[in-house]
Amino acid sequence: MEQLREMLKGHQLRTTTCREDVLSTFISKKNALSHGDLEGMLGENYDRVTIYRTLKTFLEKGIIHKVLDDEGLRYALCSQNCSEEKHQHDHIHFKCNECGETNCIENLHIPAVKLPEGYMPENFNLLIQGICPKCKS
Amino acid sequence: MEQLREMLKGHQLRTTTCREDVLSTFISKKNALSHGDLEGMLGENYDRVTIYRTLKTFLEKGIIHKVLDDEGLRYALCSQNCSEEKHQHDHIHFKCNECGETNCIENLHIPAVKLPEGYMPENFNLLIQGICPKCKS
DNA sequence: CATCAACATGCAACAGGGTTGCAAAATATT
DNA sequence: AATATTTTGCAACCCTGTTGCATGTTGATG
Numbered sequence: 001m002e003q004l005r006e007m008l009k010g011h012q013l014r015t016t017t018c019r020e021d022v023l024s025t026f027i028s029k030k031n032a033l034s035h036g037d038l039e040g041m042l043g044e045n046y047d048r049v050t051i052y053r054t055l056k057t058f059l060e061k062g063i064i065h066k067v068l069d070d071e072g073l074r075y076a077l078c079s080q081n082c083s084e085e086k087h088q089h090d091h092i093h094f095k096c097n098e099c100g101e102t103n104c105i106e107n108l109h110i111p112a113v114k115l116p117e118g119y120m121p122e123n124f125n126l127l128i129q130g131i132c133p134k135c136k137s
Numbered sequence: 138m139e140q141l142r143e144m145l146k147g148h149q150l151r152t153t154t155c156r157e158d159v160l161s162t163f164i165s166k167k168n169a170l171s172h173g174d175l176e177g178m179l180g181e182n183y184d185r186v187t188i189y190r191t192l193k194t195f196l197e198k199g200i201i202h203k204v205l206d207d208e209g210l211r212y213a214l215c216s217q218n219c220s221e222e223k224h225q226h227d228h229i230h231f232k233c234n235e236c237g238e239t240n241c242i243e244n245l246h247i248p249a250v251k252l253p254e255g256y257m258p259e260n261f262n263l264l265i266q267g268i269c270p271k272c273k274s
Numbered sequence: 275c276a277t278c279a280a281c282a283t284g285c286a287a288c289a290g291g292g293t294t295g296c297a298a299a300a301t302a303t304t
Numbered sequence: 305a306a307t308a309t310t311t312t313g314c315a316a317c318c319c320t321g322t323t324g325c326a327t328g329t330t331g332a333t334g
Contacts, residue, residue, distance in 0.1 A: 013329075014280095014281065014329085014330055015330080015331095016281095016282065016283085016329075018282085018283080019282095034320095035320075035321080036268070036319080036320080046160075046283085046284090047283070047284050048320090048321090049283080049284070049285080049321090049322085049323095050282080050283055050284070051293075052320090052321065052322075053282080053283085053322095054282095057282095061235075063171060066207055068205045068206070068207065068264075069205070070203055072207065073320090078203055080149065085208045092250065092325080094252070094256060094258075097259065103231045105253070107254065108250065108251075108252070108253075110250070110263070111248035111249070111282075113229065113245065113247070113248065113249070113263070113265070114245075115242065115245070115265070116205040116242070116245075116270075117270070118269070118270030119231060119265075119267060119268075119269060119270060120267045120268040120273055120307085121266070121267040122234065122266055122267040122268070123265070123266050123267070124263065124264070124265055124266075125263070125265075125266075126250070126262070126263050126264075127205075127249070127261070127262040127263075127264075128250070128252070128256075128258045128260070128261055128262075129258070129259055129260050129261075129262075130256060130258040130259040130260070131256075131257040131259070132255070132256060133254070133255030133256060134247060136255060144313075151300090151301055151302075151309095151310065152301085152309065153296075153310095153312085155311085155312080156311095171291095172291075172292080173291080173333075183312085183313090184289090184312070184313050184315080185292090186292090186293085186294095186312080186313070187311080187312055187313070189291090189292065189293080190293095190311080190312085191311095209291085210291090218285080243295075
């Protein structure tokens with residue numbers, strides 16, 4: 001409750017019930033969530049558009065980041081305290097082909113790739129698909 | 138011309154002008170293309186739906202594969218001869234933040250990542266964003 | 275604790291991506 | 305040239321995401 005307000009304030013955001021609810025949903029569910037997921041969970045309380053705008057704001061402020069897989073766009077909490085200026089740009093995501101959940105894998109770096117001459121890489125995004133621990137029987 | 142027919146036949150596909158045009162567009166442009174890109178180039182000749190279905194067919198037959206970046210979904214030719222059964226599942230894509238083009242980087246493997254216990258990876262997709270050789274001045 | 279500017283929300287409307295069903299057209303085969 | 309099979313175009317539809325504007329909230333100030 002109180003920590004939600006703190007987090008929002010820390011990013012220069014006013015506290016509103018929608019922002020608190022979206023943020024606490026990201027914290028409790030740990031996997032990446034799409035707008036549709038959030039709408040399913042909170043849609044009776046808030047307008048679709050408000051949820052879109054909340055996500056956009058959180059993105060800009062560095063509270064969440066985009067997660068892409070072959071089904072579309074999702075969002076997940078930034079592990080580090082990212083800010084408007086400085087985003088952590090080195091992500092590994094694992095999508096389970098069984099349960100469909102996508103999770104960030106923390107504490108793991110993407111190994112260096114030596115690109116051909118002339119490429120100047122700025123950030124890396126690795127998506128691994130397979131079976132997650134929960135689903136392997 | 139003739140090789141297009143051969144490629145289509147090789148995948149058990151009837152030759153139609155739409156398929157030939159889409160395929161030859163992928164061959165001439167080398168970067169990844171979205172449905173919208175193709176519609177822009179060929180849309181006067183073919184219905185949107187036909188282009189969607191062509192892409193879907195090519196995907197299933199292993200002629201093209203999906204490419205994802207933060208802007209959405211695109212498609213690119215499979216380098217190897219993939220088939221319905223066997224897809225090459227190890228892709229590195231480079232998206233230029235300057236010109237917006239996304240390209241496959243061939244002949245480069247994704248280095249092994251040691252995942253936490255319990256994860257069973259099946260395929261890997263690495264998206265690198267930065268500045269491409271053409272745009273670095 | 276009342277006031278007020280700045281900001282957030284809901285609503286309506288819209289644009290784009292993507293899918294499905296069905297009738298008409300084109301393909302490959304004989 | 306005739307036929308079965310596959311493709312196409314069209315209409316209709318759903319989902320995602322955005323914008324403009326009027327109304328409602330927030331938090332800072334006196």
